[in-house]
Amino acid sequence: MTVKELANNINAKILAGNNGVENEVTCGYCGDLLSWVMGRAKESSAWVTVMGNVNAVAVAVLADISCIVLAENSALDEDAKIKADEHDIPILRTDIPQYELCVAIEKLLK
Amino acid sequence: MSESVKLSFPVLADDFSHAGEASGSLKRTLKKLGIDMEVIRRVSIAVYEGEINMVIHADGGVIDAEISAESIEVWLRDKGPGIKDVELAMQEGYSTARDHIRALGFGAGMGLPNIKKYTDEMSIETEIGVGTTVYLKVNIT
Numbered sequence: 001m002t003v004k005e006l007a008n009n010i011n012a013k014i015l016a017g018n019n020g021v022e023n024e025v026t027c028g029y030c031g032d033l034l035s036w037v038m039g040r041a042k043e044s045s046a047w048v049t050v051m052g053n054v055n056a057v058a059v060a061v062l063a064d065i066s067c068i069v070l071a072e073n074s075a076l077d078e079d080a081k082i083k084a085d086e087h088d089i090p091i092l093r094t095d096i097p098q099y100e101l102c103v104a105i106e107k108l109l110k
Numbered sequence: 111m112s113e114s115v116k117l118s119f120p121v122l123a124d125d126f127s128h129a130g131e132a133s134g135s136l137k138r139t140l141k142k143l144g145i146d147m148e149v150i151r152r153v154s155i156a157v158y159e160g161e162i163n164m165v166i167h168a169d170g171g172v173i174d175a176e177i178s179a180e181s182i183e184v185w186l187r188d189k190g191p192g193i194k195d196v197e198l199a200m201q202e203g204y205s206t207a208r209d210h211i212r213a214l215g216f217g218a219g220m221g222l223p224n225i226k227k228y229t230d231e232m233s234i235e236t237e238i239g240v241g242t243t244v245y246l247k248v249n250i251t
């Protein structure tokens with residue numbers, strides 16, 4: 001599934017990184033501790049988090065994460081948005097709580 | 111690649127918005143050289159963990175990388191406070207990060223263990239009050 005298809009399916013807004021929306025999503029990861037994500041998330045993951053800062057975008061770039069999905073309407077910092085646009089990392093946002101969001105994404109990926 | 115490629119990147123202290131630029135440029139260079147994507151991913155994550163440690167725990171420093179046909183070697187040197195107990199620092203979950211750093215998503219105590227996990231060789235040289243050098247190596251084949 002592409003990031004764009006994922007966004008449509010979970011009714012998420014794409015806030016940044018529009019050039020990356022054709023990225024393929026093959027799996028998911030959930031968490032807010034950055035080193036945890038780098039140690040465990042697989043490449044081409046959709047990463048569900050509430051961490052909308054510039055460091056999260058750096059992690060996504062370096063760990064080949066396909067998109068960041070901000071749950072519970074969490075905030076996206078302006079410098080994070082700029083970095084995401086620069087590196088084509090799509091950032092999606094929805095008001096769905098983290099747990100429900102992961103369940104929904106898992107169903108779509110099955 | 112007949113000759114090795116050498117790169118050097120400065121890392122600034124307390125600069126969270128630019129942290130990741132050294133690992134990012136190294137990653138772009140590795141891509142241009144056509145190195146295997148999985149190798150690139152391992153190097154990128156390991157170097158970012160070291161880079162961010164230089165920003166958070168030391169006063170910045172310099173990252174040197176050497177890319178040859180066989181391997182990628184990286185030295186992350188800082189003149190920070192040094193690490194008192196390296197064995198303890200290497201344990202998953204050990205962190206001295208303060209609250210304002212944790213609020214950014216760091217401080218899980220997983221950075222050094224991640225460097226070990228993603229590399230073929232890793233070593234730490236450190237002296238209290240003098241600084242720390244983290245060395246890492248990822249084999250290409």
Ligand SMILES: Nc1ncnc2c1ncn2[C@@H]1O[C@H](COP(=O)(O)OP(=O)(O)OP(=O)(O)O)[C@@H](O)[C@H]1O
Pocket residue numbers: 034035036159163164166167168188190191192193199200204205206207215216217218219220221222223242
């Ligand atoms: N370059 C360094 N200079 C001084 N101390 C360091 C350095 N790198 C690591 N440390 C010490 O080792 C500890 C463990 O480092 P590690 O990277 O594993 O975890 P962390 O940086 O605290 O959290 P995380 O990496 O999960 O965000 C740090 O909390 C710090 O006390």
Ligand SMILES: [Mg+2]
Pocket residue numbers: 035159162163217220221222
């Ligand atoms: Mg760390």
